[in-house]
Amino acid sequence: FTFELFENETISNRSLYRVNATGNDGPLDVITYSLQDKTYFDISPVTGEISLKGNAPDYEKVGNQIIQTVCAEDTQNPTKRKVCQNFTITLKDVNDVT
Known part of the structure; x- marks a missing residue:
């Protein structure tokens, strides 16, 4: 998946995108989300x-x-299955001289 972001964006904690994963147990699954690199972005481990x-x-x-790489782990599964997927953020340039 991919989404766009302007380089002058300053709104912290505003949802830019929401990832969703499901396991084999349906509503009984407890999925935990994580990002491998948290330099610029954060992820809610509960909501994605x-x-x-x-x-x-x-x-x-x-x-x-x-x-970026996002991971989803089924923490209720005894084998703690984990899947990771790369995604792209397209950064849009803004005129810095105004």
């Missing part, structure tokens, strides 16, 4: 909502795409 940790990354420093 991804948000900014602070200001958005600077386009001139990181370029136009950030690749």
Whole structure:
């Protein structure tokens, strides 16, 4: 999956995207979400909502795409199954000289 973000975005804790995973036990599953790199983004381990940790990354420093890895783990399953998936954040440039 992918979503876009302007480099001047400053709203922390606003949901940018929500990931969803289900296990074999349906409503009895307890899924925990995590991000492998939390430099710019955070994720609610319960809801899977991804948000900014602070200001958005600077386009001139990181370029136009950030690749992240989100993981979902079925914590009720005795084998604690875990699946990870890469996703892309497309960073939109904003004129810094205004």
